[in-house]
Amino acid sequence: MHHKNLLEINDCGIYCPQADVYIDPWKPVNKALITHAHGDHSRWGNKFYLAHRQSEAVMRLRLGADINLQTVAYGEQIIINGVRISYHPAGHITGSAQIRLEYGGQVWVASGDYKTEQDKTCTPFEPVRCHTFITESTFGLPIYSWRPEAEIFAEMNAWWRSNRELGFSTLVCGYSLGKAQRIIANADPEIGPILLHGAVHNVTEALRQDGLQLPPTRRLTSDTPKELIRGSLVVAPPSALNTPWMRKLQPVRTAMASGWMNLRGAKRRRAVDRGFVLSDHADWQGLNEAIRQTGAQQVLVTHGYTAAFSRWLQSQGYDAREVQTLYTGELGELQEVDEGASEAE
Known part of the structure; x- marks a missing residue:
């Protein structure tokens, strides 16, 4: 039986038609599932937000105390129109999550941003088994290899x-x-x-x-x-x-x-x-290891070195392709410098 894709990318973001929810939308939508509180993933103007509980105070600080925000713990399940949704540690920053969606025998995981190295400020990354993994590739070239x-x-x-x-x-x-x-x-x-x-x-x-x-x-x-x-x-x-x-x-x-x-x-x-050299994103080895541990056959690459990284994954036998999104990964850091005092007092 042929399933429609559980997730698709449209001009507002990563969309789940069955649950009518978006993951990290870049235009205002009715229901937004947020992986983490960085500005390129957590934007203003959505009618409803679902995020990990450790993202709550910082999302209210950045988006307004009165946003309609519900929070969940890691591993807690929410069912929306038959789609099972749960948040799992991404190890990127405090409260960051990968979002797992399950419906009709399909499991998809959207990584948001992630890193595989342990760090005192967040729950360590946990690989989540899935059929399709949507990954970032901020540092998806072999030249990026982090020291401990x-x-x-x-x-x-x-x-x-x-x-x-x-x-x-x-x-x-x-x-x-x-x-x-x-x-x-x-x-x-x-x-x-x-x-x-x-x-x-x-x-x-x-x-x-x-x-x-x-x-x-x-x-x-x-x-x-x-x-x-x-x-x-x-x-x-x-x-x-x-x-x-x-x-x-x-x-x-x-x-x-x-x-x-x-x-x-x-x-x-x-x-x-x-x-x-200190990054909140996985290096080349971390990305490859994380993807291998998901057991996913299909991999969608959302931001970073998308073309090179998806080609590499194809050469390793994955059904991989790049998708166009508005996430910036660590490029946001460079822009922040170049734009001057955007966050000054």
Whole structure:
């Protein structure tokens, strides 16, 4: 018996006709299932939202306290018009989920964004068995291979300690939702105080509200005493780089934490002293391993290196193809820098 596809892509997003719901729609719809709270996946204007409970406070912060939002735990099942829907850990950021849909003997999983490396700020990625897997490919080329985060954070803390001894404050820029909290969670509070740019502070407080455990931090304001700033670690979004806001940090050493620091020239272009290769997305090996563990035969590639990655999957025997979506993956981080102070106080 021939089934219509359980999910299809139309001009609003990833659509499930049987349940009449969308996954991470980019235009306003009636019912939106949200994988995680990043702006390219969780947009304003939907009539109803379903998300993981650890996304609640941050989604209300970004989209408005009054959005019509229902939340679920990982593994909890919701049935809409016969379609069984459940959320499973994606390991991307706090509250991020892969969404599993089952109907008429078909199982589809939409990954949203994911990473396979364990990280203190989120429930570890769990492979979900399915017939069709919709995957991202933000870093879907063999040149992307991440070092263990423990090594990266050991380097970052050593650099902060040495800056402090030399009388500098240390500014590390990372996306204000996800990357920033990972930096905070792994910073060594014995070295000195951890201060947050307003945009990072607001998101961090929302995530604490949803249960995220982090070392103590303070919001950096115009009243923060100079002697507290000197030698401190300051966490800010990339958009704060080279803006007047940075004056109060002088003398300062600067760094950017991003998967894109892997590319030669990216660090130099962004005029920072250090680049730490740290991504909230799976690297080449992580993507391949995750896809293998789903057991899926059909793979749809939504964003990143879609053409190259889907060709590679075809060569490995998968029924793979790229689909056009409006998700940006970690490119959002680069745009945030280039557009200047989009998230400044």
